[in-house]
Amino acid sequence: MQTSPNIVAVPAPVRLLMRPLPLLPLRLMLERLVSGLIRRRPGLFLRLDHHAEKVFLIDPTDLPFVFRLKPDPEHPSVEPLRRERAGAWDGRIAGPLGALMGMIHGTFDGDALFFSRDIIIEGDTEAVLALRNALDDAEIDLMEEAAIAFGPFRPAIEPFLRNVTPVAARITGLPLSRSDENEVFT
Amino acid sequence: MAGQALLKLGPVLFNWPVEKWADFYARIADEAPVDRVCLGEVVCSKRLPFYNDVISEAVERLEAAGKEVVLSSLALITLPRERKAGAGLAKDEEHVIEVNDLTMLRYLEPGRKIAVGPLVNVYNEGTLSWLAGRGAKHVCLPPELPIASVESLAKAGSALDLDTEVWAFGRVPLAISGRCYHARIHKVSKDSCQFVCGLDADGLPVKTLDGGDFLAINGVQTLSFAYGSALGELDILMQAGVNSFRLSPHDCDMVAVAELYRQRLDRKISGDEAQAKLAELLPEAEFANGFLFGDYGAEMVKKAERQVA
Amino acid sequence: MKPLELVCPAGTPAALRAAVEAGADTVYCGFRDETNARNFPGLNFSRAEMEESIDYAHRRGSKVLVAINTFPRAGAPELWRAAVDDAARFGADAVILADVGLLDYAANHQPGLRRHLSVQAAAANPDAINFYAETFGVRRVVLPRVLTVQEIAAINREIECETEVFVFGGLCVMAEGRCALSAYATGRSPNMNGACSPASHVHYKEEGSELVCGLGDFTINRVKKDAPAPYPTLCKGCFQAGDYQGHVFEDPASLDAATLITEFASAGVTALKIEGRQRSRSYTKTVVHTFRKAVEAQAKGLPIMANELQRLTEGQTTTSGAYSKTWR
Numbered sequence: 001m002q003t004s005p006n007i008v009a010v011p012a013p014v015r016l017l018m019r020p021l022p023l024l025p026l027r028l029m030l031e032r033l034v035s036g037l038i039r040r041r042p043g044l045f046l047r048l049d050h051h052a053e054k055v056f057l058i059d060p061t062d063l064p065f066v067f068r069l070k071p072d073p074e075h076p077s078v079e080p081l082r083r084e085r086a087g088a089w090d091g092r093i094a095g096p097l098g099a100l101m102g103m104i105h106g107t108f109d110g111d112a113l114f115f116s117r118d119i120i121i122e123g124d125t126e127a128v129l130a131l132r133n134a135l136d137d138a139e140i141d142l143m144e145e146a147a148i149a150f151g152p153f154r155p156a157i158e159p160f161l162r163n164v165t166p167v168a169a170r171i172t173g174l175p176l177s178r179s180d181e182n183e184v185f186t
Numbered sequence: 187m188a189g190q191a192l193l194k195l196g197p198v199l200f201n202w203p204v205e206k207w208a209d210f211y212a213r214i215a216d217e218a219p220v221d222r223v224c225l226g227e228v229v230c231s232k233r234l235p236f237y238n239d240v241i242s243e244a245v246e247r248l249e250a251a252g253k254e255v256v257l258s259s260l261a262l263i264t265l266p267r268e269r270k271a272g273a274g275l276a277k278d279e280e281h282v283i284e285v286n287d288l289t290m291l292r293y294l295e296p297g298r299k300i301a302v303g304p305l306v307n308v309y310n311e312g313t314l315s316w317l318a319g320r321g322a323k324h325v326c327l328p329p330e331l332p333i334a335s336v337e338s339l340a341k342a343g344s345a346l347d348l349d350t351e352v353w354a355f356g357r358v359p360l361a362i363s364g365r366c367y368h369a370r371i372h373k374v375s376k377d378s379c380q381f382v383c384g385l386d387a388d389g390l391p392v393k394t395l396d397g398g399d400f401l402a403i404n405g406v407q408t409l410s411f412a413y414g415s416a417l418g419e420l421d422i423l424m425q426a427g428v429n430s431f432r433l434s435p436h437d438c439d440m441v442a443v444a445e446l447y448r449q450r451l452d453r454k455i456s457g458d459e460a461q462a463k464l465a466e467l468l469p470e471a472e473f474a475n476g477f478l479f480g481d482y483g484a485e486m487v488k489k490a491e492r493q494v495a
Numbered sequence: 496m497k498p499l500e501l502v503c504p505a506g507t508p509a510a511l512r513a514a515v516e517a518g519a520d521t522v523y524c525g526f527r528d529e530t531n532a533r534n535f536p537g538l539n540f541s542r543a544e545m546e547e548s549i550d551y552a553h554r555r556g557s558k559v560l561v562a563i564n565t566f567p568r569a570g571a572p573e574l575w576r577a578a579v580d581d582a583a584r585f586g587a588d589a590v591i592l593a594d595v596g597l598l599d600y601a602a603n604h605q606p607g608l609r610r611h612l613s614v615q616a617a618a619a620n621p622d623a624i625n626f627y628a629e630t631f632g633v634r635r636v637v638l639p640r641v642l643t644v645q646e647i648a649a650i651n652r653e654i655e656c657e658t659e660v661f662v663f664g665g666l667c668v669m670a671e672g673r674c675a676l677s678a679y680a681t682g683r684s685p686n687m688n689g690a691c692s693p694a695s696h697v698h699y700k701e702e703g704s705e706l707v708c709g710l711g712d713f714t715i716n717r718v719k720k721d722a723p724a725p726y727p728t729l730c731k732g733c734f735q736a737g738d739y740q741g742h743v744f745e746d747p748a749s750l751d752a753a754t755l756i757t758e759f760a761s762a763g764v765t766a767l768k769i770e771g772r773q774r775s776r777s778y779t780k781t782v783v784h785t786f787r788k789a790v791e792a793q794a795k796g797l798p799i800m801a802n803e804l805q806r807l808t809e810g811q812t813t814t815s816g817a818y819s820k821t822w823r
Contacts, residue, residue, distance in 0.1 A: 043544075046527075047507075047537040106513075109778040112807045115723050125727075126536050126694040133537030136775045137507035179777065262670050264619045264641065266649075272622070288595070288616075289623040291630075307672060307686060309566035312596020330675040330684055331569070338570035360676050361669040361730075363744075364619075364641030365823050371739035376823040392743055393735040394714040401676075403736060403743065408669070410679055482682035482711055483675065 007098045008173030010062040019064045023080045030078040033149040038076050045073050047134035051127040059094035091128040095119035102175040141178035194222040196434040197258040201384040204236050211244035215251040217441045219448040223248050226258040230405045231268045258284040261305045262362045299323050311342040318346040326351040329358045333478050340427030349430045354416040356434025357409035367403040387437035412474035418457040498794035500766035503783045506538040511548045513776040515557045518787030523560040530578040531562045533772040534689030546585045558588035564613035565689045566594045583608040598631040611635040615672030621653035628656045641817045644758045651763030662752045664770025668730045668745035676729045680711040697727040751813035754801045756793045
């Protein structure tokens with residue numbers, strides 16, 4: 001799969017359905033996820049170093065909104081915003097959601113996505129590189145993080161996510177969870 | 187300025203016709219106010235045979251004129267014929283050999299007096315003192331070193347009783363490769379290169395796609411487009427302990443260039459005036475001193491700006 | 496026949512674990528500072544991570560080499576010496592060094608620590624290699640990427656120490672450790688700072704239908720929007736020289752010498768090195784796995800699959816580089 005990765009775009013009907021979604025609940029959910037993730041991985045900041053103070057625009061080009069990420073250790077924030085209201089940023093990384101998630105989940109290699117122009121980097125290249133390398137070492141699984149973010153409801157939500165994620169991944173083609181060590185060899 | 191400083195003429199890095207090469211050294215012998223002269227092919231072993239017949243004559247003439255001759259080795263020794271050339275050079279026990287590839291240390295007895303060229307990686311005191319232990323008497327520092335490192339090394343050099351040299355004039359050698367870029371852009375193979383590098387007596391300029399001047403190629407070597415010049419800053423360098431300045435030959439009036447450096451060393455002319463005259467001598471050239479004084483090599487930092495910074 | 500040793504890159508502890516799990520005999524990595532030649536943002540190992548990672552690898556039967564392959568700064572040797580001392584303390588299987596002064600230090604102060612000669616020392620012939628082996632007790636030399644397979648075989652006939660050759664990854668077109676191109680444009684160089692064409696000086700800009708790549712004040716490339724993007728490395732840029740316009744120094748391609756593994760084995764090579772400490776754990780996993788299969792196949796006399804990894808490479812094309820003579 002690594003030799004010919006299929007980066008699947010979010011299907012158009014899904015995109016349409018997402019367009020009117022209110023962003024506030026998503027924002028609250030993401031903030032919870034990110035602050036938990038960061039709390040449990042102090043190493044991430046050592047890698048980010050002074051780039052932790054910067055503003056990153058994560059731009060999934062096939063979604064109707066973008067994420068404005070400030071990984072500041074004291075007050076981390078992720079804001080989902082309409083693309084036209086993205087505001088100022090230091091580094092921007094843009095590409096289909098599948099590519100971005102695949103990078104976080106260790107399914108795809110960031111440089112390879114860059115060579116093939118599946119992702120685009122703009123602005124503070126060094127900061128984007130630091131973020132990418134820090135995330136790569138963190139071995140994040142967003143679904144796991146999401147489950148944890150549900151806090152006391154985790155036991156209720158986790159089996160659901162565990163069952164639904166692979167199905168959703170198969171239907172959408174998106175790398176929704178961390179690439180398992182052996183997956184690539186099959 | 188503190189103490190005495192020497193001028194050393196580096197080897198001709200470019201592929202000059204043999205008559206031009208011989209005339210050049212004849213004139214240097216007779217007219218140039220330099221103390222030491224390096225001779226020999228550094229860049230490409232394919233050019234070596236051209237100069238074999240004329241080198242001893244040039245050496246004699248330079249020595250008769252009171253100049254100390256240093257024989258320069260190749261910068262990248264890979265092929266059997268290149269190893270043979272290196273070993274052969276080391277057999278000349280009458281002259282100081284300038285090591286431009288550490289392979290040469292295999293051929294030179296420990297303790298024998300040697301010079302170390304700018305293409306050897308001498309970045310710190312540990313390496314400098316190790317080389318001094320092997321017999322290094324003059325060491326030209328890598329051109330990419332900033333003034334702080336130069337100062338630190340010159341201090342160590344003086345304690346080790348060797349001459350510390352910096353790149354003071356000429357396109358700066360930036361890289362050496364197994365691949366020949368002249369051959370590549372002329373679409374000939376390296377083995378049957380027809381010596382196309384001989385078309386460019388100062389190297390072939392490489393421009394960016396926006397038309398900006400950037401680099402110059404000289405066969406397997408890549409140089410800066412800008413001519414390195416420390417002429418405006420010789421006093422600072424001497425204060426830092428540098429006591430030898432290297433002038434790299436170009437297809438211009440090198441005697442006049444050497445005279446400018448000599449006048450500056452003798453304090454007969456100011457740094458700014460000397461640099462302005464150098465620019466008159468080479469109206470087409472750009473100059474840079476950024477490795478020593480700037481944020482990056484291609485910069486030309488004016489004295490005033492540097493003092494503010 | 497014993498398979499050739501596979502020496503694999505790790506920019507992070509996660510990549511090291513991925514390499515070990517994918518079948519690396521040996522992993523090489525560096526401390527998070529300017530002592531190693533991949534001093535990139537967000538990369539490399541803290542002291543604690545190095546200690547843990549060496550332990551992790553050893554428990555799984557893999558070796559760890561610590562690259563300390565930049566040239567110590569004048570007046571500040573402590574950082575580099577501490578790296579050598581700490582590598583020894585953590586039980587590293589060898590250090591990979593390039594600087595003569597540092598080799599001398601390691602030989603005198605950590606004589607029990609195995610010394611490999613980094614490619615940054617560009618020892619390109621038997622005399623140079625024997626010089627390093629005899630003077631500093633170097634046990635293995637990483638050969639510069641400028642040699643043909645025949646030359647490598649000839650070298651191995653004349654030397655006592657082991658050789659390691661690059662088999663996959665980014666290709667330096669210049670003699671390694673002897674290139675100041677990056678410093679000329681940015682002030683930062685592989686030798687001094689452990690970074691070539693550093694990200695801090697790289698900028699991409701879209702201009703009409705083109706992607707423009709700048710390094711410091713210089714435009715190093717312009718590509719059409721749909722063409723593969725090149726690494727923002729100076730020597731892979733497009734320039735104008737005389738009537739020639741294009742890749743003056745090197746085409747944007749990566750080395751893939753998988754098909755030459757059998758020849759390397761007959762040439763007396765001990766180890767195969769994969770470049771890419773700056774790449775992700777996904778790259779490490781995939782490349783190491785592919786080459787594990789390849790060296791096992793070679794040892795059994797089976798055919799080796801070619802071109803499996805094209806997608807991971809610069810310009811998405813591969814070359815056997817200088818290993819075939821036409822490259823020059």
